[in-house]
Amino acid sequence: MMWLLWAVVRMAPQKDPGDAADLEAVRRMADGDGQALALLYDRHARVTYSLALRILAEPQEAEEIVQDVFSQAWRQAARFDRSRGAVVAWLLMMTRSRAIDRVRARRAMPASSGDPDQAFGLIPDAADGPERVALTSERAARLKEALDTLPLIQRVPIELAFFEGLTHVEVSERLEVPLGTIKTRIRLGLMKMKDAFLGGAS
């Protein structure tokens, strides 16, 4: 049944003009155009900085993360694969991975499994992969509303995993809830958020 629903709401290929501007900036960055980096920074410095600050709660460290992320974007612009997602999602993924690693190092926990350099390369796409979902402000607003209205028992594990970088095992221990239950709650919560994120976009 869920597959039928999924098929109904499946996204049309993205036509987000903002992402097109980002792609153009990344292409120019790959050609060594520093002004393109300035453009990308001006468009997304706030969202990346806000995420880093949310995770680290230290303005100085958040600045360092943002600097690292845009430096990496500058270096790896030529390797950016547009089929693997929106540019802003790429920036956010790198931001989260780096910030989470700092948080875990601060707590003397092992580094997270995600490698920021491979954030979009961990699992290969099928030959004809689907179009990625553009991250528009409208979708982000729906996502935030969905997150805000999730039952706490689903929301807290998701936030602990995403914003504190806890593994599902660590979430289970932190909340003193069986691992299987935590997995189920994360799945149910994220599926609801996915439906909200995709909803109304067809």
Next chain:
Amino acid sequence: MSVADREQLRELASLHALGVLSAEERAELAAAMAADPEFAAEVRQLEDTAGALGGVAAQVDPPARLRARVLAVAGIEDDGKAGPAVVSMTGGRGTSRPAEAAAPARGRATALPGWLAAAAALVLASGLGLWALQLRTSLEGMNARVEQAEARVDRAEAEVVRIQRTLGEAQSQTRILQASNAVLFAPDTFRVDLAGEGPAPASKARAFMSPHSGVAFAANELPALPADRVYVLWVVPTNNLPPVNVGPLAPDASGHASLFFPMPAGLSAAALAVTVEPAGSVPAPTGARVLLGAVPASTVS
């Protein structure tokens, strides 16, 4: 693929999207995606959804100096002409913007204290917000456990009270039985038979009396009484002294009643009698007599 298998794969996909899968689990997920393009598409959507979570944090402008540091990477200088930022991806509640953010971007560099205040507010809002969520979840669980524990304590207390009451009754019964037994086997015990009369001609009773050990009394076939009436047992002394009330009788449904009482000190009994009296203690018999039995003359001192 069974529904359970599908749900398990979606769990893997959700955990992958949040970036918390182990290498082994990731390999399992990759195999499932390779075998099922439709599932692979759903995994990508979950990735995009979780990736977008990064945009729901409360929005705060970075300090202006950061732009120069970033642009230095590309070997260009910050001209101070910052372009427009992408419209806030969240907006609404939880969004925290520094005071100068509403002004043109060029003016941002002069307003560091405001930025610091906003950053501090964000730190508080995000940090405390997550902790509040965790605490609320923990509290909900703890409250439920406390309520369950309180309910168990209430039940246990009620059970203790019931057991204490039962134990008290049993102890009382035991004392009566022991006392009655002592009466039956006392060397000075004698028997008094009581015959029904008046409104209860079929009633009969028997008492074993020991001047030292007390009196064990049992009556049968006592008629039921109105609620405001009780049977009272009297010891009728010798020498024409007034009868002594030794207690009410409480017949059961079959009309049986028993009573043990110590012999009143210094009293020489001539007879035992049962009368019907108003409920409550009465100093002297006033109602109909239903049982009467004389103490054998040879035992009267």
